[in-house]
Amino acid sequence: MAERLISVSIVGTGLIGASIGKALCSKKDAFFVKGFDASKGNAEAALREGAICRIANGVKDALNAELVIIAIPVQFIPKFIKENGALFKKGSVVMDTGSTKELVVNAMKTLPQGVEFVGGHPIAGKEKSGPESASETLFEGKKFVLTKENRLSEKGKSVILQVISTLNAVPVFMESARHDELLAYTSHFPYFVSAALFALVSEKESILPELFEFAGSGLRDTTRIASGDPVMSYGMLETNKDNIMKALSEFEKVLKEFRTLLESGTLPEKLKAVKERRDEVWK
Secondary structure (H helix, E strand, C coil), rough: CCCCCCCEEECCCHHHHHHHHHHHHCCCCCCEEEEEECCCCHHHHHHHCEEEEEEECHHHCCCCCEEEEEEHHHHHHHHHHHHHHHCCCCCCEEEEECCCCCCCHHHHCCCCCEEEEEEEEEEEECCCCHHHHHCCCCCCCCEEEEEEEEECCCCHHHHHHHHHHHHCCEEEEEEEEHHHHHHHHHHHHHHHHHHHHHHHHHCCCCCCCCCHHHHCHHHHHHHHHHHCHHHHHHHHCCCCCCHHHHHHHHHHHHHHHHHHHHCCCHHHHHHHHHHHHHHCCCC
16 A cells, blocks of 8 residues: 555646556556646546546635646647746656657656646547547556656656556657657658648549548558547647658658659569568568
8 A cells, every 4th residue: 555645736637547547546546637728618528537536716725735746738748838837736756648758858857846847748648539539548668758857856756756657658768859850750741741631632522422432441551540630739739840841851751762763663662671671570
C-alpha cells in the first residue's frame, strides 16, 4: 500500500487526459484525481467513466494539486500557462501531454519559482477522441517522453516517474527540440500527408461518384490517421511548423524522384528497397 495519496489534477479530460486519469484512479491507494475541462460535458463524462474522482470547481481549484497534468490541445497550452501562472501551487509539479515540446517548455519557464515543471508527451493515442474512448491501458509499453529542460527536484521527479510507472509506460528523457524534429517525421507530417491524400481523393468524388465504392483497405489504411481530432491535429502542425515545412520540402523532392523513376521505368528497384527496409523496421 502506498504511504500517502498524491493529489493529481488533470486539465483537459479528452482521450489522453481521461486515459491517464483512468490508470491513476485504478490505484485509489496512491492517487486522488480531480479533473477540469472547458467542456462541462467532457468533465461529466470523465467522472462517469471513472477517469476522475471529482470535477474541479474552476481553474483555481484545478491548479491546487501536488501534480497538475495539462492535457488540452497543444496550441492552447502556452497561453493557459501564462494566463494562469500565479494560480499554480508553490511546491507543485506541472506536466503537459502535448505532442510538441519546445513552445510548451518555453512557456513553463515563466512559471513562478517554487513551481516545478517538465514537458511530457506519451507516444500513444487513437483516432477516436473524448473521455468515452479513454483506456487505462493506452500507454502500456509505450514511450513517454520527458523533456531534459525541466525544473524538477528529486521529489518531483519521483512523483512523475511514479505516474509513468502506473501507466506502464517507458520514460525517455529528451531535448525538446530533438523531440519536435523526430515527431515531425514520425507523426505530424504523416498526418499532414494522410489528410492531404484524402482531400485529393474526396475532390475527385464529384466527377467519379462511385469512387469510394471501389476503395479498399489501401486507401482506408493510408488515410486512417486523417480521422484524428482536427483541433488536436492542427495544433501539432501549428506548433511544429518549421519542422513540418522542412519535411514537406524534402517530401516534394522524394515525390519528384519517384515521378522520374516511374517515367523511366526504373521505379521497381526503388520500391523493392523501400519494402525491404520497412519490413526490417516492422517485422
